[in-house]
Amino acid sequence: MSNKDKWLLPEGIEEVLPPTAWRLECARRELLDLFSSWGYELIMPPFIEYLESLLTGTGNDLDLQTFKLTDQLTGRMLGVRADMTPQAARIDAHAHRREAPTRLCYMGTVLRTRPDGFAGSRSPLQMGAELFGHEGIESDVEILSLVLESLGLMQVSDVHVDLGHVGIYRSLAAEAGLDGRLEVALFEALQRKAVTDIREILDTSGASAEQCGRLAVLAELNGGQEILEIARTRLAGAGTAVMAALDNLKAIATAMQQRAGSTRLFFDLAELRGYGFHTGMVFAVFVPGRGQEVARGGRYDAIGKVFGRARAATGFSMDLKTLMDLSPRDPGAAAGTILAPADADPDLQAAVDRLRDTGERVVFELPGQQGDAAAQGCERILEKQAGNWVVASV
Numbered sequence: 001m002s003n004k005d006k007w008l009l010p011e012g013i014e015e016v017l018p019p020t021a022w023r024l025e026c027a028r029r030e031l032l033d034l035f036s037s038w039g040y041e042l043i044m045p046p047f048i049e050y051l052e053s054l055l056t057g058t059g060n061d062l063d064l065q066t067f068k069l070t071d072q073l074t075g076r077m078l079g080v081r082a083d084m085t086p087q088a089a090r091i092d093a094h095a096h097r098r099e100a101p102t103r104l105c106y107m108g109t110v111l112r113t114r115p116d117g118f119a120g121s122r123s124p125l126q127m128g129a130e131l132f133g134h135e136g137i138e139s140d141v142e143i144l145s146l147v148l149e150s151l152g153l154m155q156v157s158d159v160h161v162d163l164g165h166v167g168i169y170r171s172l173a174a175e176a177g178l179d180g181r182l183e184v185a186l187f188e189a190l191q192r193k194a195v196t197d198i199r200e201i202l203d204t205s206g207a208s209a210e211q212c213g214r215l216a217v218l219a220e221l222n223g224g225q226e227i228l229e230i231a232r233t234r235l236a237g238a239g240t241a242v243m244a245a246l247d248n249l250k251a252i253a254t255a256m257q258q259r260a261g262s263t264r265l266f267f268d269l270a271e272l273r274g275y276g277f278h279t280g281m282v283f284a285v286f287v288p289g290r291g292q293e294v295a296r297g298g299r300y301d302a303i304g305k306v307f308g309r310a311r312a313a314t315g316f317s318m319d320l321k322t323l324m325d326l327s328p329r330d331p332g333a334a335a336g337t338i339l340a341p342a343d344a345d346p347d348l349q350a351a352v353d354r355l356r357d358t359g360e361r362v363v364f365e366l367p368g369q370q371g372d373a374a375a376q377g378c379e380r381i382l383e384k385q386a387g388n389w390v391v392a393s394v
Contacts, residue, residue: 012115012122016321024125027324028107031127031150038146040105040129045087047109051079054086056306061276062086065112082112084126085277085315086303092132092311093304101133107320116292121321128297128317132304135312137248140281140299141255147285147295147316148260154327156294160264161256162284164271165249166298171241172215176207186215190270193219214238221269225253231269245280252281274298281314287326294322338362338391339378351382351389 009015016024032042050071055063065082081087088104096102107127115122129146131139144161151159169190173183182205189197198219202212214235221231228250235242253265273282273296282298297316304311340352342365352362363376373381373394383392 010122012112012120014121014123020324023330024320024324027154027327028125028127028320030153031320032105032107034150034153035105035129035146038103038129038142040103040146043088043091043104043106044108045081045084045091045106047111048078048080049087051077053090054079054081054083056086056090056303061274065114067111067113080111082110083317084108084110084128085130085300085317088128088130088315089132089300089303089311089313090307092130092313093307093309097309098133101131101139103129103131105129120292121319124319125321126317127320127323128315130313130315132311132313134314135301137251137255139312140252140314141259143297143314143316144252144256144283145259147297147318148263150318151285151295151323154323155329156287156323156326159285159287159294160266162266162268162271162286162293163249163252164268164273164282165245165280166272166275166278166282167245167248167280168235168242168269169215169218169272169275171239171245172211172218172235175239176205176211176215178205178207187272187275190219191272193270195219210237218270222267222271225250225265225267227267227269228253248281274300277303283316285318290326292322294318294326336361336379337377338380338382339373339376339394340364340382342367345384345389348382348384348389355391 036042051066051068054066062082067080067082069078069080070076071078084106088106092098092102092104105128107125109123110126112122112124129143131143148159169187173186178186182201186198186201189201195216198216202216205212207215214237217234221227221234228246232243232246235246249267253267256263256265271282271284273284277300278298279301280299283296284293285295286293295316295318297314299314301312302310303313338355338360340348340362352364355362362382363378378394380391380393382389385392
């Protein structure tokens with residue numbers, strides 16, 4: 001690398017500069033206050049820990065996203081967290097060990113080996129909330145409602161929610177007797193809704209025509225709430241687990257209409273984000289003009305089993321940087337900066353202290369410095385008038 005390139009950052013790794021950094025910090029505080037008002041307790045997991053803890057129950061996707069290194073003290077493999085959800089599950093299972101439902105929230109940088117989408121970040125500022133210890137739809141509805149209120153707080157509007165249920169595909173694949181290779185291939189084809197590929201994969205599966213038909217139709221089962229009744233007909237003959245999953249989605253949709261009736265719910269039975277991690281309802285939140293989801297989550301029961309406690313769990317996460325890109329508001333907007341002259345007058349220091357106590361930002365001019373008030377981003381100055389220090393425009 002030449003000297004002129006030493007300032008460059010790795011692709012997908014970005015720094016946040018003023019004033020954006022302050023906007024992010026103010027938004028972080030407001031959102032954590034919101035989570036706290038809902039009863040979610042803040043945790044601060046470590047940035048790095050033993051690899052097996054980070055990857056427990058998460059499937060292959062997170063393994064590929066995780067930077068790995070060797071611990072020089074123990075020789076064990078360490079991982080830099082690519083997602084904080086498994087860490088929250090470990091804390092609930094091992095550190096808290098409560099029997100009652102536990103609500104945890106977090107916010108911090110995660111690091112990924114590759115971006116989620118085109119020109120995406122590899123170092124998102126992940127925020128999220130997890131609810132452990134309750135199996136009912138009420139906890140799923142609470143998480144969905146908290147996502148929507150978080151977006152509302154940041155004035156992100158015109159959102160719609162994609163809902164799916166991984167139990168439907170998992171049950172149909174098991175009924176058809178798909179081996180691991182075919183199940184993965186079909187899963188990938190369903191995500192692309194590649195009908196031709198889906199048919200070709202199923203033709204080699206050895207499953208019955210009825211079983212293949214139920215799997216193939218998943219790519220078509222997307223739309224409004226009416227799609228759930230259509231699915232009940234098109235998936236007739238499937239096992240009770242499939243029908244229970246459809247009942248689960250319908251109950252969640254009904255409850256969400258009561259709590260947030262203006263939110264658009266869209267159902268996609270081929271929506272399988274986090275298939276290797278989630279166990280039930282999954283969701284993604286979208287806004288017009290942005291192809292990638294702005295929030296994601298769902299149910300992931302029993303992930304804490306390896307830590308000694310298999311608890312029901314549901315939650316969500318989103319990238320605060322993405323959220324602020326979409327937000328029209330500026331929670332960190334300041335009235336501007338005041339420049340105080342380089343003067344040892346005690347009355348000047350007292351005036352500066354009073355201004356800072358009221359929330360104003362005041363910087364002192366330094367003796368012999370270069371640059372005037374405007375060059376330092378100051379719109380106002382402190383000057384002495386009739387023996388008193390007062391704020392004046394530049």
